[in-house]
Amino acid sequence: MLSSVAERIYWSARYLQRIESSARLVNVYTNLLMDLPKDINISWYNLITLNSAEEEYESRYKVRDERNVVKFTLADDTNPGSMMVSIAMVRENLRTTRDVVPENAWELINELASYTDDSIKDGGLNRGKRHEFLTQVINQCQLIQGYIASTLSHDEVWDMWCIGRDLERMDMTTRILDAGANVLFSHDYREKSHVPIVVWGNVLRSSGADHAYRRHVAASVVGSKVINFLISNEHFPRSTNFCLNAIEKAVKRLPKGRKVMASIKELEIAKESSHSFSKSDEELSDYLNDLQLKIGELHRIFAESWFSLD
Amino acid sequence: MSINWKEYQPGVFYDELINNNGNARLPAKRLTSYLHSLNENELQRRQQLADAAIRDMGITFTVYTEEGNIDRSWPFDIIPRTISAKQWNKTAEGLMQRLQALNMFVNDLYHDQKIIKDGIVPKDLIENSTNFRKECIGISPPHNVWAHICGTDLVRDEDGEFYVLEDNLRVPSGVSYMLENRSITKRVLPELFQEDKILPVSGYTDQLFKTLADLAPHVDQPSIVVLTPGIYNSAYFEHAFLAQQMGVELVEGSDLTVAKNGYVYMKTIGGLERVDVIYRRIDDLFLDPKVFRKDSALGVPGLMKAWQKGKVALANAPGAGVADDKVIYAYVPEIIKYYLDQDPIISNVKTFLCSDKKQRDYVIANIDKLVVKPANESGGYGMLVGPHSTKKEQAEFVQLIKKDPRNYIAQPTLALSTAPTLVSGDKVEPRHLDLRPFVLQGKNSYVTTGGLTRVAMRKGSLVVNSSQGGGSKDTWIVDTEVK
Numbered sequence: 070m071l072s073s074v075a076e077r078i079y080w081s082a083r084y085l086q087r088i089e090s091s092a093r094l095v096n097v098y099t100n101l102l103m104d105l106p107k108d109i110n111i112s113w114y115n116l117i118t119l120n121s122a123e124e125e126y127e128s129r130y131k132v133r134d135e136r137n138v139v140k141f142t143l144a145d146d147t148n149p150g151s152m153m154v155s156i157a158m159v160r161e162n163l164r165t166t167r168d169v170v171p172e173n174a175w176e177l178i179n180e181l182a183s184y185t186d187d188s189i190k191d192g193g194l195n196r197g198k199r200h201e202f203l204t205q206v207i208n209q210c211q212l213i214q215g216y217i218a219s220t221l222s223h224d225e226v227w228d229m230w231c232i233g234r235d236l237e238r239m240d241m242t243t244r245i246l247d248a249g250a251n252v253l254f255s256h257d258y259r260e261k262s263h264v265p266i267v268v269w270g271n272v273l274r275s276s277g278a279d280h281a282y283r284r285h286v287a288a289s290v291v292g293s294k295v296i297n298f299l300i301s302n303e304h305f306p307r308s309t310n311f312c313l314n315a316i317e318k319a320v321k322r323l324p325k326g327r328k329v330m331a332s333i334k335e336l337e338i339a340k341e342s343s344h345s346f347s348k349s350d351e352e353l354s355d356y357l358n359d360l361q362l363k364i365g366e367l368h369r370i371f372a373e374s375w376f377s378l379d
Numbered sequence: 380m381s382i383n384w385k386e387y388q389p390g391v392f393y394d395e396l397i398n399n400n401g402n403a404r405l406p407a408k409r410l411t412s413y414l415h416s417l418n419e420n421e422l423q424r425r426q427q428l429a430d431a432a433i434r435d436m437g438i439t440f441t442v443y444t445e446e447g448n449i450d451r452s453w454p455f456d457i458i459p460r461t462i463s464a465k466q467w468n469k470t471a472e473g474l475m476q477r478l479q480a481l482n483m484f485v486n487d488l489y490h491d492q493k494i495i496k497d498g499i500v501p502k503d504l505i506e507n508s509t510n511f512r513k514e515c516i517g518i519s520p521p522h523n524v525w526a527h528i529c530g531t532d533l534v535r536d537e538d539g540e541f542y543v544l545e546d547n548l549r550v551p552s553g554v555s556y557m558l559e560n561r562s563i564t565k566r567v568l569p570e571l572f573q574e575d576k577i578l579p580v581s582g583y584t585d586q587l588f589k590t591l592a593d594l595a596p597h598v599d600q601p602s603i604v605v606l607t608p609g610i611y612n613s614a615y616f617e618h619a620f621l622a623q624q625m626g627v628e629l630v631e632g633s634d635l636t637v638a639k640n641g642y643v644y645m646k647t648i649g650g651l652e653r654v655d656v657i658y659r660r661i662d663d664l665f666l667d668p669k670v671f672r673k674d675s676a677l678g679v680p681g682l683m684k685a686w687q688k689g690k691v692a693l694a695n696a697p698g699a700g701v702a703d704d705k706v707i708y709a710y711v712p713e714i715i716k717y718y719l720d721q722d723p724i725i726s727n728v729k730t731f732l733c734s735d736k737k738q739r740d741y742v743i744a745n746i747d748k749l750v751v752k753p754a755n756e757s758g759g760y761g762m763l764v765g766p767h768s769t770k771k772e773q774a775e776f777v778q779l780i781k782k783d784p785r786n787y788i789a790q791p792t793l794a795l796s797t798a799p800t801l802v803s804g805d806k807v808e809p810r811h812l813d814l815r816p817f818v819l820q821g822k823n824s825y826v827t828t829g830g831l832t833r834v835a836m837r838k839g840s841l842v843v844n845s846s847q848g849g850g851s852k853d854t855w856i857v858d859t860e861v862k
Contacts (some may be wrong), residue, residue, distance in 0.1 A: 168622035324649030375648040
């Protein structure tokens, strides 16, 4: 597999995952704000903080309201992190790797691009149509993932795809957890005890994890358990632990796998050390920040090992 | 309201589907009566279906403009153009004959130049050809074939006969659109494929793969790549398409490297892997910055040397374009006669060479009736269509010809054949078209079943190039003799 192709496949997978995450986040946030008391000041701007996009946002918008945040996150083609741009990037990357990707995957991403364009022109960002629009986007992403998983040969291309997809999932899970923790730890909710439940419930939904959590952990949503679940659960495909295991498996199958594994080991990413987070809020925050940095390091290792060969 | 073929007026032109009496030609009978059975809403719906399929399949081509490059959807007309299998078989034979002779000609030019010594083709013509590469002198590529893939432009005149308008021996494109046009038509007019004997076109990529693999005769399973200039090339879609259909890697120059041992390698995630055959879609001059253009970032340093030493095969071979010159074109009938001792099966269009004084004087005196073309341009650029031009444009071309007579040829304005085309949604009008079949030559020869039909979508226009407002149609070779 060509190094340049490997890089494009890796990024296609990351961007496709990012499209789904953006759609999910905005969908969940819309719901979350309907459930919270008016005097609780959880703003749409959290979505910007969560994606570390403050600077990009400030340079474009003055008002931090729903309309602007939703537009910025989904439809702003000047924001490199927006869903529209992610879609364009998947297209661009798949367009340049059409020789290794099943034909239909390419057709499906084109369909997603034209559906998104049409829907946004047709007011898909407004509350009345937003849910339907974003649900459709999520479904189409799933369709493409499913199509690729079931028709692409599970060879090097697939391994590269998985690495990109799982790294992006891991990244998003840590961001969602961080955002949830920030909301709760910055307020005192003793008077309104249902608020944490609403927030953590939405953290789960943002990761598509509410059902799995209820089955594996408990019917009641408790902050520390949610955190533990999303970090260390072995079976849920978006927990950071699961993603890291999957990445390791794929890395081992690829050329130069052993060398890459050694570099990953050096990072000392703790997989199962989350049980103690209930103790201190700061500890969780530090852990998540550290994990974010290590995810960045992982990407650097992959790029160095496979993408730039000169 | 459905299509009324009796009201369809092709005028003096040969129409591919309908004869002068308003009746369908034999290969088009079932097609025209089927189209007649559709009402205008249904026709429109089918065209919309085609447009949506093109969008979803991402079939695009790139147009270069001053504002940047624009990716446009491939313009497609749903009404196919039909040709009888009997006529096609003869044409295909003519195409193979022509490419065979051209390859012998190129090989001769880079070796003994017998054809020049025998006074058939003038020496200065070759010396002044911008596509003659001195680096190729004395090289013998596998099977002595230089142009493995050729796109030949055919036109039909009023008499209904095919003529060769142009040979494209460098990096001809369009074959992917031929294949995609068929898959769209199968989606849009599926009913017709059940009953009509429409011959399939899908064998091309297999044949291309075989032709390329045969260029590395000493390697068991040769490693083949398609070399593209990259995403900003107008034919990038096609490069990716062909690589995908053949199951080979699509590479850019920066993915390849020539090692100390003289072989070519591609950079993979596991390290370097050897490459045996390169189907290059880059012009000669960009192939190797060490030999040709120093500023080329598209090519691979050292590639020419690797090719000269036989370490890697290039298709088409560098220097093949020497026979692609529009002045050489005028000599092709004699070239066929010289090498094969046969009469050309397909005729040339009458061509005036401006390098010859008598012919030049004729061209200048009749410039308002002729089509004037530069010898080495493609894509329909830099040409003058006499009857559709202004006095000022004509005067400009007279100056150009006088300045550089070797570089211009002229041909009579052809009465290009027409075919019914859907315009403004639901009306059917005649539009001019041509045909580009693709011919392969390596160990064996092969011709596509039909080819890419290009249509001038504007009324009365003769310019079919997609970069200049042309569209396309599916091309049906219909076997009318099978019961």
